[in-house]
Amino acid sequence: MKRCVWLLLFPLLAQADEIGSQYRERAETGDRRAQYYLADTYYSSGDDQHARYWAEKAAENGEPDAAALLAQMMMKTNLPGARKLAEQATLAGSANGEIILAHTLVNTLAGKTDYPYALSLLEKAAKKTDSDAAVDAQMLLGLIYANGGEVREDDAKATEYFKRSSMLSRSGYAEYWAGEMFLTGENGFIQPNKQKALSWFNVSCLEGNDSGCEALDALSGE
Numbered sequence: 001m002k003r004c005v006w007l008l009l010f011p012l013l014a015q016a017d018e019i020g021s022q023y024r025e026r027a028e029t030g031d032r033r034a035q036y037y038l039a040d041t042y043y044s045s046g047d048d049q050h051a052r053y054w055a056e057k058a059a060e061n062g063e064p065d066a067a068a069l070l071a072q073m074m075m076k077t078n079l080p081g082a083r084k085l086a087e088q089a090t091l092a093g094s095a096n097g098e099i100i101l102a103h104t105l106v107n108t109l110a111g112k113t114d115y116p117y118a119l120s121l122l123e124k125a126a127k128k129t130d131s132d133a134a135v136d137a138q139m140l141l142g143l144i145y146a147n148g149g150e151v152r153e154d155d156a157k158a159t160e161y162f163k164r165s166s167m168l169s170r171s172g173y174a175e176y177w178a179g180e181m182f183l184t185g186e187n188g189f190i191q192p193n194k195q196k197a198l199s200w201f202n203v204s205c206l207e208g209n210d211s212g213c214e215a216l217d218a219l220s221g222e
Contacts, residue, residue: 019045027054032061039069048073064092071100079110079188090121095133098125103140106150109188115150126161129168138165139174146178146200147190159203172209175200179215194219 020027020041026034039054052073058066071085083104089097098121104110105118122144125137142161145154158178165174179201185192198219204212 019047019050027057030061032058032063032066035061036063036066036069039066043069043073062092064089064094065096067092068094068097068100071097071104075100075103079104079107083110095125095128095131096136098122099133099136099140102137106144107186107188113150115144119144119151126164135165135168135174138162138168139177142174143178143181143190146182146196162200162203166207170209172204172207172212175204175207176209176212176215179204179212183215183219 020038023034023038023041027038035054035058039051039058042048042054043051052070055066055069055073059070067085067089071082071089074082074085083101086097086101086104090101102118102121105114105121107113119141122137122141125131125133126141128134138161142158142165144151145161146158147153162174162178166172179197179199181190182193182200183197198216201212201216201219205216
């Protein structure tokens with residue numbers, strides 16, 4: 001069914017004006033950290049075009065987390081390029097860059113894998129519990145151990161890391177994310193696995209995560 005796009009135009013523009021408004025003024029004056037926060041806000045809202053624009057500006061101004069964000073966006077289309085950019089962000093001191101780099105190091109499409117280095121990067125980032133990077137580091141550590149492959153599959157370790165991550169974010173969220181990853185898969189890293197998806201959705205649901213319960217019900221009914 002065709003939608004009348006112009007009817008939605010003004011509400012969308014109004015919403016766009018609100019996104020990142022707390023960072024915009026400083027970003028426009030050249031504050032590289034504000035530019036990064038604005039880019040990250042756009043990226044979280046699903047607006048890749050504006051996210052890339054501000055991330056590129058911040059990266060040009062020397063913001064390492066902006067380079068890490070660009071690497072994260074590049075993972076969708078160019079994994080070798082994402083690894084190279086994540087390496088640069090990591091060398092510049094970005095904890096987010098370390099996580100993106102670790103992610104590319106366990107994906108065969110990004111180049112030669114290096115699980116020991118990936119694990120060391122993630123374990124270091126996971127210890128910085130006052131940083132948002134610790135949430136993502138523990139999630140990815142959990143996923144690596146839940147998946148197995150070049151490391152021995154270890155559901156006990158996976159459960160431990162997922163719980164640590166969820167404690168820093170939202171109850172059951174890491175387990176829900178793991179379920180989604182096993183449901184859809186990731187070329188070069190995760191093979192789709194319905195049983196693993198069901199298992200982690202179930203754990204998420206038991207932890208009280210509504211999204212986990214909904215995903216569990218939908219997948220169980222297929």
